[in-house]
Amino acid sequence: MTHIPTLRLATDIGGTFTDTVIVDKNDNVIASTKTLTTHENPAEGAMQGAKRALEAAKARIGDVAGFIHGTTLATNALIEKRGARVATITTQGFRDILEIAYERRYSQYDINIEKTDLLVTRDRCLTVPERMSAAGDVIEALDGQCLPKLLRQLDSTGADAVAICLLHSYANPAHEKQLRDLLHAARPDLVISISAEVSPEAREFDRLCTTIANAYIQPMMSRYLDAFEARFVAEGLTCPILMMTAGGGMTTLKTAAQFPIRLVESGPAGGAILAAHIAAESGLDEVLSFDMGGTTAKLCLIDNAQPQSSRQFEIGRAARFIKGSGMPVRIPVIEMIEIGAGGGSIAGVDRLGRLTVGPKSAGSEPGPVAFGRGGVEPTVSDADIALGYIQAETFAEGQFQIDVAAARAALTACIGEPLSLDAFGAGDGVSRIVDESMASAGRTHAVESGKDLGPRTMIAFGGNGPLHACRVARSAGIDRILVPANPGVGSAVGFLFAPVSFEIVRSRYAMLQTIDLDGINTMFESMCAEALSVVRQGDATSEIETRRIAYMRYHGQGHEIEIALPDRALTVNDLALLAAAFEKAYSRQFSRPVPGMVIEILNWSVHIATITGRDVLQMSEPSRREIIPKEHRQIFCDVHARHLDAGFVHRKDLVPGDTFKGPALVVEPQTTTFVGADFTLLVDARSNLILNREVIS
Structure with a gap:
């Protein structure tokens, strides 16, 4: 058989x-x-x-x-500047796109402003004579006679990779493709990314930055993906490997190697997909996903089981919390806020005598002091260990020994002595700083999105998420927390719920009143065919769903609003419906529409994905049974600021309906859920841990 x-x-x-x-x-x-x-x-x-x-x-x-x-390899390579040496080729006369950028400073009055690192210095910015119109018509043909001079310039830069971004190539990519072919014929080993394939959208600066980022990590990611596949095939793997993307879908290794920029933030995207899946199963309309790992913490707003999405984010901000201080990248991405707050985040006292935590992390090498792998600076995990929240006997499946005394000694030496605190005071300070940082990031993200955290359920996962959830929720004003099964590996679990998908965005300017419907419909046919071919490489049989989007705005405005289109060819009868849908969305975001304004469309997108089941799982809630933990461990309580005995419960021993009050530690192989003194835990019918906050008099 x-x-x-x-x-x-x-x-x-x-x-x-x-x-x-x-x-x-x-x-x-x-x-x-x-x-x-x-x-x-x-x-x-x-x-x-x-x-x-x-x-x-x-x-x-x-x-x-x-x-x-x-x-996170692609993300880390961009942040840590470990990519290829990139040169850019732009249209003659547009050499300084990177220097000009948005023609503004991200911090207007900062006399010591740190300039955004865009990875390519001016001496590696090259040009060629050619010109396309905004409509895609050839104004000046690309002359192959420019190649010898271009090659000499390119060789002098020592570039390993090239990012080509010619003017209006989103409307007509012919010159970019011609130039790529000429360069490949002359320099076969050169890695080349063209903007018409990486990010075919208007706005030259954003498009060039995205193409640079893709070229920067393409050689490294291509080698990594080849080696990764070879390693598993050698061990006997017979199925294809699919890669998680920043947009929350999966794609093939071939596509990932061609567009590695789409892998940036792929791990956190899996966590958001998990939270959305749980929200759909549980019938939760408003959710905040909270994913705290060893290096960073990620928070994402999820409404109606759909993670908030975006088409732009920034990499490597010079000022962590200031928009415009990073390198802009335009790709489909699940929108979340990520801060350098994880179990490995290093704590210390700065020259002004202030307690600081992160963003520098001890990572896995050398790791926290308590791991005994060479770490000497105290981390968030060291604080959790010193306070009793992490118990050595159950940590990380027993892979290595935890040295509690070393953690307390490091906290005392590096933080306690400068601030006149003992190990517990130092650890409590570290915990409060990092938890407030995460809560503040969540509040800021919600306000920027015009939303409120108060009525939301926090879904907590990651190696440290359940451990810090109560403390972060309290600071953020959230009263209900859900900790799913297998929370310590939540992002990986989320990968398994993700669809195989691909999204294409194209720029084609049109005014709604004078739109060329035949041209738009032809463009959509081409986009759908291209996206479907990528999806079918990863899944040849599953049923698919298609979403078409128009990005609309009033004439003269700088940013667009996403409006859904029917999944079919557009007709004249759709125009009035699109105008009404835009004005309704505009009113929701800006309080009222602007009468008499012309509506225009700059970008169009197609998103094709395999269909995954995400229905509400109807289950009757079990009868409640209050239990009293049989074991206890001493912790330094974050509410009362003193030592208390906390219940010590193994999650595998809990059954639906079990309930008890905090403080308590619920342990499982890959993480611990801390139930604060002001929270009550209930195991629901799906075996999720539900933590509800109560007011303590």
Whole structure:
């Protein structure tokens, strides 16, 4: 009898830990594990995790029928400046697109302003004579006679990769493709990214930056993906590997290698997909996902089971919380706020005598002091260990010993002595600083989106999310927390709920009153065919859904509003409906429409994805049964600021309907849920942990 593989495996490589999850054909998690990330060779840590998880599942790698991978490698390479040496080629006369940027300073009155690092210095900005009109008509042909001079200039820069961004190439990519072919013929080893494929949208600065970022990480990511695939194939993997993207979908290794910029933030996107899936199952309309790992914390607003999305974000901000201080990238992305606050975030006292936490992280190498791997500076995890929130006997599946005394000694030496505090006061200070930083980031993100955190349910996961959820929720004004099953590997679990998808955005300017419907419909046919071909490479049989979007604005405005289009060819009868839909959306965002204004459309997009089941899971709530924890551990209580005995409960021993009051620690193999003194825990019908905040007199 022929053996048919039925398991699916997901691996998420983070800055500190690599998470691995295996599910059966019914999407039940049958094994999961966390292993330390091996930065020199990330595939090795992923293989260690896969072997451990397969052993726990009593399976072989040949039993895996689906493999999904997400990684922070692309993000870290951009932030840490570990990419290729890139040169740019733009239209003659437009050499200084990067220098001019938005023609403004991100902090108007800062005399010591730090300029945004855009990865390419002016001496590597080259030009060629050519010109396209905004309509895509050739004004000046690209003359191949310019090639010898261009090659000499290119060789003198020592560039490994080239980003080509010619004027109005989104309207007509012919010159970019011609130039790429000429360069490839002359320099076959040169890595070339063209803006017409990476980000075919108007706005030259954003388009050029996106193409530079893609070219910057393309050589490294291509080598990494080839090595990753070869490593697993050598061990017996027979199914294709799919990559998680920043937009919350999956794509093939081939597409990922061509457009690695779409892999930026792919790990956090998996967490948002998990939270959206849980929100759909539980019938939650307003959610804040809270994913805290070893290096960063990520927060995302989710409404009606859909994560908030965007088409632009910034990389490597010179000023962490100031928009415009980073490198703009225009790709489909799940919108979230990410701060350098994780278990490995390093704490200290600055020259002004202030307690600081992050963004620098100890990561997995050397890691927190208590890990005994060479770390000497106290971290958030050291504070949690010193305060009793992390118990050595249950931490990280017992992979390594925790030295509580070392954590307390480091806190005392580096923080306590300068501030006249003992180890517990220092640890409590670290905890309060990092928790308030995360809560403040969540509040700011909500305000910028015109939303309120108060009525939302926080869905907490990640290695440190459940541990800090109560403290962050209290500061953010949130009264209800949900901790799902397998929260320590939440992002990897989320990968397994993601669809295979691809989104294409194109710029084609049109006024609604004079729109060329035939031209728009022809463009949509081409976009749908292109997106579908990518999706079918990853999933040849599943049913698909298509979303068409128009980005509309009033004439003369600088930014657009997303308006849904019908999934069919547009007709004259649709124009009035589109105008009404735009004015309704505009009124919702800006209080009222502007009468008599001409409506225009700059960008159009198509998003094709396989359909995943996300229906509300109807289950009757179990009868409540108040339990009294049989074991206790001493903690330094964050509410009362003194030592208290906290209940110590193994999550595997809890059943739906169980309830008890905090303070308590609910432990499981990859994380601990801390139930604050002002929270009550209830296990719901789906075995989620529900924490509700109560007022303490």
